[in-house]
Amino acid sequence: MRYIDHSLAPGETILQRGRWPGIFWLGAWLALIFLGIVLIGIYIFLRSVIIMATTDFAVTNRRIILKRGWLNRSTQEIAVESVEGVLLNQSILGRLFGYGRVIVTGTGEATIVFPPMAHPVDFRRAIESARATGRNVHVVSDAEEERIIEETQLANENERPRAKPRRRSIIGLR
Numbered sequence: 001m002r003y004i005d006h007s008l009a010p011g012e013t014i015l016q017r018g019r020w021p022g023i024f025w026l027g028a029w030l031a032l033i034f035l036g037i038v039l040i041g042i043y044i045f046l047r048s049v050i051i052m053a054t055t056d057f058a059v060t061n062r063r064i065i066l067k068r069g070w071l072n073r074s075t076q077e078i079a080v081e082s083v084e085g086v087l088l089n090q091s092i093l094g095r096l097f098g099y100g101r102v103i104v105t106g107t108g109e110a111t112i113v114f115p116p117m118a119h120p121v122d123f124r125r126a127i128e129s130a131r132a133t134g135r136n137v138h139v140v141s142d143a144e145e146e147r148i149i150e151e152t153q154l155a156n157e158n159e160r161p162r163a164k165p166r167r168r169s170i171i172g173l174r
Contacts, residue, residue, distance in 0.1 A: 003067045003075070004058045016126030018057035021099030021118040024048070057114055059126040061133065064104055066112050078106040080130045088124050102127075 004014065032045035054070040064083065066076045083106055090100035100120035104112045104127065117123060 002056050003073070004056050004060075004065050007065070008060065009062065012060050012062045014058050014060050015130055016059045016123050018114065018123055019118045020052045020055075021097060021116060023097040023099060024052065024116065028052075055115060057117065059123065059130055061130055064112060064127060064130075066114055076112045078104055078110050078112060080127075082107045082110070083127065083131055086124050086127050088120055090120065094120075 004017075008014070028045050028048035031041050031048070034041065050070065054068065056065075056067040058065050060080075062080055064078045064080065068074045083104060085105045087103040087105070088100055089103065094100045094116070099116050099118050101116050102114045102120050102123050104114070106112075114123075
């Protein structure tokens with residue numbers, strides 16, 4: 001079972017799970033095939049496979065999670081309600097092969113830079129969906145709305161400063 005599946009809180013569900021683009025897997029296999037004779041190809045293949053197998057990223061209804069590492073685990077999480085912006089970077093090759101990078105900024109200095117992922121627009125859409133459903137909407141009745149308007153008007157009338165009488169200077173200028 002994956003890290004994110006273990007770390008879900010009660011009632012928390014995964015809305016979108018990030019995936020590595022197929023072109024990255026193809027690159028790892030091509031490095032193994034064409035450079036496999038040399039140790040460099042085997043190293044590139046194993047390194048790529050380990051990175052892709054041990055990196056996990058997802059959007060839940062409460063959090064946005066990025067987990068990296070196998071022996072040394074590093075996680076970054078931002079609560080959905082504290083997300084300020086979502087950036088999507090996609091090059092021409094990324095658009096052709098369906099991959100891109102998503103950057104999520106939260107309140108303060110919280111930023112998660114995701115690795116290149118397949119279908120980044122769907123991932124971004126899941127974040128926006130979680131943000132929209134995470135907000136509580138309070139419906140106000142007509143009577144409550146009138147009461148709020150009256151209280152606001154009374155508060156504004158009481159806050160208005162009283163006009164002070166103007167004093168004239170000796171020269172007449174002020």
